Amino acid sequence: MQLRRGDVLDGAMAILDEYGLGDLTMRKLASSLGVQPGALYWHFPNKQTLLGAMADRILDGADEPSTSESWDDAIAELAHRFRGALLAHRDGAELVASTYASRLTTSRARDAFVATAERAGLSRAYAELTGYALLHYVLGHTVDEQSRAQLAELGALTHAPLSPDVATAQPAGADADLLDGDPAVRFEFGLRLLIDGVRARLASRATS
Amino acid sequence: MQLRRGDVLDGAMAILDEYGLGDLTMRKLASSLGVQPGALYWHFPNKQTLLGAMADRILDGADEPSTSESWDDAIAELAHRFRGALLAHRDGAELVASTYASRLTTSRARDAFVATAERAGLSRAYAELTGYALLHYVLGHTVDEQSRAQLAELGALTHAPLSPDVATAQPAGADADLLDGDPAVRFEFGLRLLIDGVRARLASRATS
DNA sequence: ACCTGAACACCGTTCAAGT
DNA sequence: ACCTGAACACCGTTCAAGT
Numbered sequence: 001m002q003l004r005r006g007d008v009l010d011g012a013m014a015i016l017d018e019y020g021l022g023d024l025t026m027r028k029l030a031s032s033l034g035v036q037p038g039a040l041y042w043h044f045p046n047k048q049t050l051l052g053a054m055a056d057r058i059l060d061g062a063d064e065p066s067t068s069e070s071w072d073d074a075i076a077e078l079a080h081r082f083r084g085a086l087l088a089h090r091d092g093a094e095l096v097a098s099t100y101a102s103r104l105t106t107s108r109a110r111d112a113f114v115a116t117a118e119r120a121g122l123s124r125a126y127a128e129l130t131g132y133a134l135l136h137y138v139l140g141h142t143v144d145e146q147s148r149a150q151l152a153e154l155g156a157l158t159h160a161p162l163s164p165d166v167a168t169a170q171p172a173g174a175d176a177d178l179l180d181g182d183p184a185v186r187f188e189f190g191l192r193l194l195i196d197g198v199r200a201r202l203a204s205r206a207t208s
Numbered sequence: 209m210q211l212r213r214g215d216v217l218d219g220a221m222a223i224l225d226e227y228g229l230g231d232l233t234m235r236k237l238a239s240s241l242g243v244q245p246g247a248l249y250w251h252f253p254n255k256q257t258l259l260g261a262m263a264d265r266i267l268d269g270a271d272e273p274s275t276s277e278s279w280d281d282a283i284a285e286l287a288h289r290f291r292g293a294l295l296a297h298r299d300g301a302e303l304v305a306s307t308y309a310s311r312l313t314t315s316r317a318r319d320a321f322v323a324t325a326e327r328a329g330l331s332r333a334y335a336e337l338t339g340y341a342l343l344h345y346v347l348g349h350t351v352d353e354q355s356r357a358q359l360a361e362l363g364a365l366t367h368a369p370l371s372p373d374v375a376t377a378q379p380a381g382a383d384a385d386l387l388d389g390d391p392a393v394r395f396e397f398g399l400r401l402l403i404d405g406v407r408a409r410l411a412s413r414a415t416s
Numbered sequence: 417a418c419c420t421g422a423a424c425a426c427c428g429t430t431c432a433a434g435t
Numbered sequence: 436a437c438c439t440g441a442a443c444a445c446c447g448t449t450c451a452a453g454t
Binding site: 018029092097100101102103126129130132135136137139140141143144151186189190192193194195196197198199200201 | 302303308309310311334337338340341343344345347348349351352355359394397398400401402403404405406407408409
């Protein structure tokens with residue numbers, strides 16, 4: 001049975017979910033597929049392209065048109081779907097963020113934001129900028145949220161059973177405030193900030 | 209003359225500015241300092257820590273209290289200073305963004321945002337969330353802006369003299385719109401969105 | 417068309433031993 | 436205290452040669 005492009009992608013996603021982005025190497029992927037490293041290069045020209053395809057798969061479906069008819073709900077729904085898609089895979093946010101920078105993933109999520117902002121009544125140009133701001137916020141927040149969660153998970157496993165006296169020392173320390181409150185609440189707050197900003201923009205347009 | 213921690217940091221910054229983050233390896237750094245790779249590990253426990261120190265240096269001074277007395281100008285000034293600091297070094301935004309995720313840089317820039325948001329009249333908790341939203345936006349925008357600029361620079365050098373017939377084909381294509389307009393204008397737009405969002409929050413607090 | 421074998425040119429990090 | 440020499444355990448990528 002021959003290896004197909006989709007099998008390589010599936011294998012890569014499996015390693016990502018189980019071991020994380022740091023352990024996703026072409027050599028590990030090859031051996032998990034029972035193949036020599038060089039074989040992968042028949043299906044993907046290089047690792048970057050493979051990562052781009054993975055990012056596309058992670059975001060698949062997140063850009064479908066919203067069912068809400070009010071523009072603010074539509075933006076919120078999109079943002080939540082986007083965040084959900086990133087959180088559904090280990091290191092998903094980091095992977096997508098880094099492939100966005102190298103422009104090797106499609107920009108359908110951004111396009112969906114732009115389209116919704118345009119539907120709200122913004123000009124094409126403003127909608128585009130709004131789409132970028134939303135994208136950057138969602139990506140930035142989720143990368144942060146996910147790495148924080150993974151650090152906490154690691155910390156819980158590391159120093160909880162190891163030394164009881166240190167267990168409650170640092171983590172609950174300086175910046176505990178609401179940073180380890182519900183991340184969904186934190187996400188919602190910044191999202192509302194941006195949506196309110198759009199509303200203000202629409203209002204000032206209407207009066208001018 | 210012995211190598212000091214500061215010399216290692218200086219050498220690393222020099223390589224960053226001249227060759228970029230991808231070419232900043234411990235081995236290249238060592239040879240540029242006329243020393244064996246192992247020597248670096250007397251001054252820094254590992255590469256991550258060195259990158260964290262570089263991020264701190266890049267952000268140095270960007271968090272000084274604003275001179276503006278209105279809270280919105282203060283936020284804007286801070287955001288612009290932050291962006292400027294990131295753009296002042298090759299791959300500066302990417303470096304800071306990735307060290308932020310691994311929590312190996314100080315969070316003075318974020319703290320400055322939080323303090324200003326608190327001065328605006330938000331509760332500590334809301335100010336904290338606002339600080340994060342601002343930080344994520346600035347970081348996300350600037351990473352994008354910088355990588356875009358570097359791609360364009362590379363593209364101009366690459367396919368302008370190489371093949372005249374392809375020169376104007378793809379780059380000026382689909383998403384030209386205002387994405388290659390003044391990046392400072394693009395930055396300003398999203399920033400205003402967030403500031404207007406904060407204003408709306410303050411207003412709804414006042415009336416409730 | 418698809419893969420193996422084997423190499424090329426690298427990495428970050430460690431650590432005995434030197435001065 | 437600070438560094439060398441030399442190794443360990445890896446990387447991504449290429450490419451002739453096989454089937």
